[in-house]
Amino acid sequence: MRRFSLAFAGIVLVAAIAAPSALAQFAPVTPESPNAEGIRQSYLFVSIFVAGIFVLVEGLLIAFIWKYRRRRRPRFEDGAPIHGATKLELAWTAFPVVVLFLVAAFVFIELPGIKDIPEATAGEEQLEVRVSGRQFYWQYEYPNGVIAVDTMRAPAGVPVRLEVTAPDSDVIHSWWIPPLGGKIDAIPGTVNQTWFEADTPGTYHGQCAELCGLEHANMLASVEVLSQPEFAAWLEERRAEQTAGSGELGAETWEGVCAKCHGLAGEGGIGPRIAGSLVLADPEALESLVRNGRRTMPAVGAGWTSEQVEALANYLKESPPSGS
Amino acid sequence: MAVSRAESVPAWQRGKVASWLVTTDHKRIGILYISTALVFFVLAGLMALVFRLQLSQANADVLSADRYNELITIHGTAMVFLVVVPLLAGFANYLVPLMIGAHDVAFPRLNALSYWLFFLGGAILMGSFFADGGAADTGWTAYPPLSTQATGNGQDLWILSLHVLTASSLAGAINFIVTIHNMRARGMTWMRMPLFVWSILLFAWLLMAILPTLSAGLTLLLLDRGVSIGPWDVQTNFFNPAEGGSPVLYQHAFWFFGHPEVYVIVLPAFGIISEVLPVFSRKPVFGYKAIAASTVAIGFFSMLVWAHHLFTVGLPISLQVFFMLASMIIAVPTGMKIFNWLATLWRGNLHFETPMLYALGFLSIFVIGGLTGIYLAAFPIDWQLHDSYFVVAHFHYTIFGGAMFAIFAGLFYWWPKMFGRLLDERLGKWQFWTLFVGFNLAFMPQHFAGLEGMPRRVYTYSNESWEGYNLASTIGSYVMGVAILLFVVNIWRARSGPRVGNDPWQADTLEWYTTSPPPPHNFDDVPYVTSARPLYDLRRKLRIERGGREPA
Ligand SMILES: [Cu+2]
Ligand SMILES: [Cu+2]
Numbered sequence: 001m002r003r004f005s006l007a008f009a010g011i012v013l014v015a016a017i018a019a020p021s022a023l024a025q026f027a028p029v030t031p032e033s034p035n036a037e038g039i040r041q042s043y044l045f046v047s048i049f050v051a052g053i054f055v056l057v058e059g060l061l062i063a064f065i066w067k068y069r070r071r072r073r074p075r076f077e078d079g080a081p082i083h084g085a086t087k088l089e090l091a092w093t094a095f096p097v098v099v100l101f102l103v104a105a106f107v108f109i110e111l112p113g114i115k116d117i118p119e120a121t122a123g124e125e126q127l128e129v130r131v132s133g134r135q136f137y138w139q140y141e142y143p144n145g146v147i148a149v150d151t152m153r154a155p156a157g158v159p160v161r162l163e164v165t166a167p168d169s170d171v172i173h174s175w176w177i178p179p180l181g182g183k184i185d186a187i188p189g190t191v192n193q194t195w196f197e198a199d200t201p202g203t204y205h206g207q208c209a210e211l212c213g214l215e216h217a218n219m220l221a222s223v224e225v226l227s228q229p230e231f232a233a234w235l236e237e238r239r240a241e242q243t244a245g246s247g248e249l250g251a252e253t254w255e256g257v258c259a260k261c262h263g264l265a266g267e268g269g270i271g272p273r274i275a276g277s278l279v280l281a282d283p284e285a286l287e288s289l290v291r292n293g294r295r296t297m298p299a300v301g302a303g304w305t306s307e308q309v310e311a312l313a314n315y316l317k318e319s320p321p322s323g324s
Numbered sequence: 325m326a327v328s329r330a331e332s333v334p335a336w337q338r339g340k341v342a343s344w345l346v347t348t349d350h351k352r353i354g355i356l357y358i359s360t361a362l363v364f365f366v367l368a369g370l371m372a373l374v375f376r377l378q379l380s381q382a383n384a385d386v387l388s389a390d391r392y393n394e395l396i397t398i399h400g401t402a403m404v405f406l407v408v409v410p411l412l413a414g415f416a417n418y419l420v421p422l423m424i425g426a427h428d429v430a431f432p433r434l435n436a437l438s439y440w441l442f443f444l445g446g447a448i449l450m451g452s453f454f455a456d457g458g459a460a461d462t463g464w465t466a467y468p469p470l471s472t473q474a475t476g477n478g479q480d481l482w483i484l485s486l487h488v489l490t491a492s493s494l495a496g497a498i499n500f501i502v503t504i505h506n507m508r509a510r511g512m513t514w515m516r517m518p519l520f521v522w523s524i525l526l527f528a529w530l531l532m533a534i535l536p537t538l539s540a541g542l543t544l545l546l547l548d549r550g551v552s553i554g555p556w557d558v559q560t561n562f563f564n565p566a567e568g569g570s571p572v573l574y575q576h577a578f579w580f581f582g583h584p585e586v587y588v589i590v591l592p593a594f595g596i597i598s599e600v601l602p603v604f605s606r607k608p609v610f611g612y613k614a615i616a617a618s619t620v621a622i623g624f625f626s627m628l629v630w631a632h633h634l635f636t637v638g639l640p641i642s643l644q645v646f647f648m649l650a651s652m653i654i655a656v657p658t659g660m661k662i663f664n665w666l667a668t669l670w671r672g673n674l675h676f677e678t679p680m681l682y683a684l685g686f687l688s689i690f691v692i693g694g695l696t697g698i699y700l701a702a703f704p705i706d707w708q709l710h711d712s713y714f715v716v717a718h719f720h721y722t723i724f725g726g727a728m729f730a731i732f733a734g735l736f737y738w739w740p741k742m743f744g745r746l747l748d749e750r751l752g753k754w755q756f757w758t759l760f761v762g763f764n765l766a767f768m769p770q771h772f773a774g775l776e777g778m779p780r781r782v783y784t785y786s787n788e789s790w791e792g793y794n795l796a797s798t799i800g801s802y803v804m805g806v807a808i809l810l811f812v813v814n815i816w817r818a819r820s821g822p823r824v825g826n827d828p829w830q831a832d833t834l835e836w837y838t839t840s841p842p843p844p845h846n847f848d849d850v851p852y853v854t855s856a857r858p859l860y861d862l863r864r865k866l867r868i869e870r871g872g873r874e875p876a
Contacts, residue, residue: 013358027775039705039707040708041458041703042703042704043597043707046699049698050696050698050699054695057691061684064670064672065684067675068673069674069675070668070673073673077606077673078673079607079674082607082610085610085667089614089663092659093660095659096655100652100653100655100698103465104648106523107705110704110784111704115593115704117642128654164463168468169574171469171473174710174711179775181708182706183636183703184707185638187637188469188571189569190638192637192638207779209710209779210779211462211467214390214393216781217389226601267759270389
């Protein structure tokens with residue numbers, strides 16, 4: 001009996017020491033945008049109280065287990081009765097109220113920095129990107145009509161406003177790039193807003209956070225933050241390519257949209273093998289298939305511009321999937 | 325009385341199996357509930373062991389996406405609807421009449437119906453694996469449009485199963501409410517009622533309040549999926565945005581039920597802890613009134629917090645603020661309970677038999693689940709943590725670490741009352757430590773995986789920095805499996821365990837006044853109840869009558 005209470009005390013003690021240090025170390029990922037920073041600050045602030053209460057409660061538990069264990073007392077001897085502890089009861093009712101008040105107050109202080117998109121500074125504009133969650137890819141639309149799939153390019157140091165939605169025929173997804181802030185659901189029939197402003201160029205990864213079907217796990221997203229001149233050049237080049245029906249959009253669409261279910265080489269996955277399929281070589285059949293879907297295949301291309309369909313068809317003409 | 329009842333039973337109902345099939349005895353129904361739920365527990369646990377294997381490393385190839393989604397959906401649904409709630413309903417069935425000194429529940433036949441509906445609902449859910457297209461694979465929350473678009477019959481059977489289980493729970497809830505309100509022993513005022521009975525009263529009232537909303541949501545879901553009634557094909561668009569419906573409406577309906585459901589689960593667990601801790605501390609529970617009042621408060625506030633599950637759907641900030649504050653308010657009565665339990669240990673004469681180990685294990689683990697809830701209630705933090713593995717860890721800390729640990733405390737504590745024999749203490753302790761270590765190994769790392777960006781419900785991942793957490797988690801889940809195996813062995817061996825008398829733990833409440841196991845009619849006589857600890861009073865009276873000194 002004694003051995004067990006000792007072991008119990010030991011384990012809880014180790015947990016009590018390990019947990020607070022773990023909490024400080026394990027916070028949301030390193031933020032790259034002010035809203036993610038605000039969330040991380042709030043998380044750390046809450047952690048102070050969480051660690052304190054954790055140590056208090058587990059500490060008392062261990063102390064009582066140790067101090068009031070039976071030892072040589074008779075098996076059924078009564079413990080000491082406790083009378084009149086009203087003050088104590090009031091204290092432990094008031095204590096959580098105070099803690100929660102502080103937590104809520106801190107959240108209110110941080111909130112504007114998390115939810116409000118910063119005013120555009122002189123000489124710069126906000127960039128607005130429409131993000132559409134679809135089974136099982138992310139489609140981005142820039143103000144000049146440029147389309148991108150799964151990888152978003154964004155300029156450093158510019159507030160980027162995201163309008164997050166999903167087509168009426170699709171299901172709910174959730175936009176989440178942890179270093180760039182919290183998540184927001186992409187809901188058919190609704191347009192939600194979020195934003196980020198990354199100062200450091202680099203690629204930031206995330207993925208869909210709402211179960212959206214078989215390939216939910218592979219519905220990855222990334223944001224490639226470029227310097228402002230690089231971004232401007234990319235956007236212009238992409239615009240020109242798209243008009244010409246050439247360039248990267250076709251490959252992006254193949255990889256992001258078709259390959260998730262049919263494999264990168266068209267070898268088949270949760271969807272059938274499509275390498276060598278005549279549909280891929282026939283732009284009209286391809287267009288009707290992606291726009292309308294067929295049996296279990298969703299209408300992945302519903303609402304696509306003709307530019308995007310053309311880019312895909314051209315890509316498939318130039319580099320038809322090998323099948324292995 | 326017992327004799328006349330036995331004579332009135334037709335011969336075909338007296339057989340060993342038949343007598344269980346037709347029983348209306350609350351004790352037998354309680355045992356049926358508990359044993360059926362334990363079978364489902366093993367099944368749903370095995371599902372977890374399979375999908376944990378798939379997650380043990382990056383890009384694993386154990387399960388297809390399809391199978392994986394089916395397993396997590398049925399695992400979650402079963403653990404809530406077929407395991408934890410029915411286990412607690414089983415305890416309630418067995419114990420409430422005994423604890424309040426009644427001969428049975430108010431409506432014994434309704435009670436039997438409620439068990440058999442539970443059995444049917446469970447069979448439908450488990451059987452749905454064999455349906456055309458497999459079982460439902462849209463998560464235990466079944467959000468539309470995903471669930472309305474799901475092909476095959478799995479989703480329909482899932483809805484049917486939940487409808488049947490809802491009917492079962494409603495029947496049970498009505499029974500408990502009428503029983504507790506009307507059938508308490510002489511002298512048992514509200515403030516002398518065992519705390520477990522208080523928790524079951526709130527459990528039942530909450531179920532009455534929230535289940536209709538779930539039923540409504542499920543019915544709309546079914547209609548949206550399309551049904552044929554005779555010659556008419558009905559297909560509605562409540563959740564279909566293309567026709568002006570709102571998918572988020574379903575989420576409100578689901579969570580108006582779903583969040584209080586957490587307290588439907590946790591309140592009776594609290595009740596069990598409030599019975600076990602005092603007996604193994606040899607003290608009255610500290611702050612009886614405060615615990616009873618906080619039970620009522622938690623029940624009430626639990627109905628005002630549902631939208632904290634919807635912080636990422638784009639609700640207006642003012643609503644998010646409301647639901648954050650409401651969620652935080654619940655922490656106050658919950659904190660009161662924890663401090664009351666700690667104060668129950670204070671200056672006690674503690675001994676550490678298995679029920680007590682589980683109760684203490686519950687305390688140490690549940691605190692963690694409560695504390696991580698603060699992060700999730702603060703909505704901007706939730707924007708980061710929602711639908712990540714952090715949430716998975718959080719609710720396993722409350723539902724497994726909380727409710728299941730309390731249920732094991734209850735099983736070891738009341739087993740001698742139910743069967744007249746003790747479960748083996750040595751095996752019990754081994755099981756406790758294995759489960760305690762396995763549980764923390766399985767679920768603590770999931771917090772960190774979530775913080776690093778791992779979303780829930782993914783059948784695979786390619787980020788190798790999540791691998792360590794997931795491997796630890798998988799190992800932990802198998803350690804938990806070993807613990808459950810030890811429990812099965814323990815049950816098996818307990819058939820020939822040591823016999824015990826009426827009251828092996830020298831407890832305080834009325835169920836220990838009668839024999840172990842109790843006769844069909846429970847009590848030959850019920851003492852007049854003079855406090856919340858009727859048996860303690862009786863023992864004291866006896867001691868004084870025998871000329872012993874009254875203890876100080
Ligand atoms: Cu998804
Ligand atoms: Cu909740």
